[in-house]
Structures are given as C-alpha cells and as structure tokens.
Amino acid sequence: MQKALTIAGSDSGGGAGIQADLKTFQELNVFGMSALTAVTAQNTLGVHGVYPMTADAVVNQIYAIGEDIGADAIKTGMLFNAEIIEAVAIQIKKYQWKNVVVDPVMIAKGGASLLQTEAISALKKYLLPLSKVITPNIPEAEVLTGMTIETSQEKKDAAKKLYELGVSNIIIKGGHDEDPSESIDILFDGKEFYTYTSKRMNTKNTHGTGCTFSAAITAELAKGASIQEAVQTAKQFIQAAIEDQIQVGHGHGPTNHWAYQKRNAVKEYAPR
Ligand SMILES: Nc1ncnc2c1ncn2[C@@H]1O[C@H](COP(=O)(O)OP(=O)(O)O)[C@@H](O)[C@H]1O
Numbered sequence: 001m002q003k004a005l006t007i008a009g010s011d012s013g014g015g016a017g018i019q020a021d022l023k024t025f026q027e028l029n030v031f032g033m034s035a036l037t038a039v040t041a042q043n044t045l046g047v048h049g050v051y052p053m054t055a056d057a058v059v060n061q062i063y064a065i066g067e068d069i070g071a072d073a074i075k076t077g078m079l080f081n082a083e084i085i086e087a088v089a090i091q092i093k094k095y096q097w098k099n100v101v102v103d104p105v106m107i108a109k110g111g112a113s114l115l116q117t118e119a120i121s122a123l124k125k126y127l128l129p130l131s132k133v134i135t136p137n138i139p140e141a142e143v144l145t146g147m148t149i150e151t152s153q154e155k156k157d158a159a160k161k162l163y164e165l166g167v168s169n170i171i172i173k174g175g176h177d178e179d180p181s182e183s184i185d186i187l188f189d190g191k192e193f194y195t196y197t198s199k200r201m202n203t204k205n206t207h208g209t210g211c212t213f214s215a216a217i218t219a220e221l222a223k224g225a226s227i228q229e230a231v232q233t234a235k236q237f238i239q240a241a242i243e244d245q246i247q248v249g250h251g252h253g254p255t256n257h258w259a260y261q262k263r264n265a266v267k268e269y270a271p272r
C-alpha cells in the first residue's frame with residue numbers, strides 16, 4: 001500500500017492541519033502518517049493557542065518514519081518557525097524524498113499566525129527548492145512574490161515569478177478570489193498553465209480547504225499520478241467536500257471528507 005506523510009500542525013477541532021490531512025489520505029486509500037510541528041487549540045471559531053514542538057521532536061518523528069516505514073509522498077503544512085523549517089528540509093534531503101508537496105501555510109482564516117514572519121525567508125531558501133509542487137493561496141502567493149494578485153493573469157505572473165525562484169510546479173489557489181461564481185486554481189509547470197475551475201460555493205464552512213486540497217494532491221502523487229492528474233482529483237475531492245456540507249461547531253465549519261468517496265460509490269452502484 002502507498003504511504004504518505006504529513007509534517008504539519010494539529011487542529012484540535014479536526015477541520016484543518018494533521019487531522020484534515022490524515023482523513024484525506026484515508027479517503028484516497030493511502031496509508032497516512034504524521035510528524036507534528038505544533039499543537040493548536042482550535043475550533044470553528046478560531047485559534048485559541050499555538051504550542052510549537054521543538055525542532056528535535058519534529059526530526060525524531062520524521063526519523064522514526066524514514067528509518068522504518070518510508071513514504072511515497074510527503075506534504076508540509078504549518079511549520080511555524082525557521083528552526084523547524086530548516087530541520088525538515090535537512091530530513092527531506094536525507095531521505096531523498098522527491099514527491100514533496102509544500103503548502104506554505106501562513107495565516108488561519110480567522111487571522112491567527114501559523115508561521116512567524118521571520119521564517120518566510122527560510123521557507124523560500126530551504127524548503128521551496130525541495131518541493132515537487134507548492135500550493136499557496138492568494139495571500140500566501142502575494143507574500144512569497146511581493147506582488148498583488150487580483151486577476152487570473154496576475155496569478156499566472158506570480159506563478160512565473162515563483163518558478164524563476166526555483167520552484168518546479170506552482171498551483172495558485174482561487175479560494176480567496178473576488179469572483180462570486182467560480183473558484184479558479186492555476187497550475188504552472190514552467191512551460192504550460194493549466195486552469196482548474198469549479199463552481200464557488202456560498203458557504204462559511206470552508207475551514208481546512210487548503211490542507212485538504214494539498215493532502216489530496218499528496219495522496220495521488222503517492223499512488224503514481226502525474227501532477228496534472230493529482231490536481232484534477234484534488235479539485236474534485238475538495239469540491240465534493242465543500243458541496244456536501246456537514247454542520248460542525250458554531251463558526252467556520254470543516255468540509256466533508258467523506259463526500260468524494262460517497263459520490264464515487266453512488267456512481268459505481270447506480271443502476272445502468
Ligand atoms: N467557496 C468555495 N467554493 C469552491 N471551491 C472553493 C471555495 N473556497 C475554496 N475553494 C477551493 O478550495 C481549495 C483551497 O483553496 P483556498 O481556500 O484558496 O486555500 P486556503 O484554505 O489555503 O486558503 C482550492 O481548490 C479552491 O479553489
């Protein structure tokens with residue numbers, strides 16, 4: 001069975017972070033493993049506390065996996081500080097992991113900081129060059145490039161700039177777009193742009209969309225999909241998870257990780 005590792009923070013509320021990643025891996029039939037970088041006290045109303053792990057603790061978790069089980073693909077999420085970023089980069093090199101998805105998590109939807117500002121240069125210097133693909137949302141892409149992104153053309157320009165900085169594949173996600181009807185994600189592989197468009201759902205329950213989307217890409221890469229195929233599946237997975245709503249908590253609720261398999265099962269067993 002293919003195996004995927006998430007190196008990320010814990011969301012006690014279960015909608016984002018490690019919890020979202022492991023649920024997604026499970027739904028996409030990949031064996032999920034985790035190395036925790038931080039514990040957050042979090043629910044659908046926001047982040048109430050952040051408790052980072054030591055870099056040593058992160059390294060030891062990765063070592064435990066690298067020395068025994070191995071991983072067909074890995075993803076990084078909340079990394080919190082420069083020390084953890086550098087330590088993670090050293091481990092990725094040590095185990096020669098190539099299917100590396102970097103979700104450059106910076107700020108939670110409620111505004112809490114999940115990455116120290118002074119760690120952004122470490123992210124660019126040590127981690128982005130080791131990635132197979134990075135998945136910034138619009139505010140993250142703006143921070144990484146110093147550009148303002150409001151249009152699809154500006155997403156493409158930002159992706160080009162990140163490619164020039166040494167990132168091989170870039171997906172700029174459209175969840176933060178102003179467009180009320182569509183959510184447009186753009187992938188750039190250094191040669192071509194690929195556009196993934198979905199109907200924008202008018203809902204407040206989008207907590208953890210970025211984590212879930214990047215975890216789905218990771219799971220598909222672990223199974224041998226190309227980047228374009230992996231993004232296609234991830235887009236379908238997140239769309240199903242947003243559309244098929246569940247009510248959890250009193251604020252920005254999580255998405256429904258069961259929805260994609262449920263849809264596929266219905267298709268599979270529907271009378272022909
Ligand atoms: N309201 C929505 N309707 C449909 N798709 C959405 C919506 N919000 C986000 N998405 C999709 O969810 C994924 C994560 O995007 P985004 O919300 O930008 O990430 P993040 O959670 O990192 O801010 C992308 O594929 C995006 O297009």
Ligand SMILES: Cc1ncc(COP(=O)(O)OP(=O)(O)O)c(N)n1
Pocket residue numbers: 008009010011016017018040042077078105107108109110114206207208209210211212
């Ligand atoms: C522990 C943890 N990691 C990442 C996030 C950010 O998740 P994201 O998918 O970007 O969703 P929102 O925070 O924007 O809802 C998080 N909140 N917690």
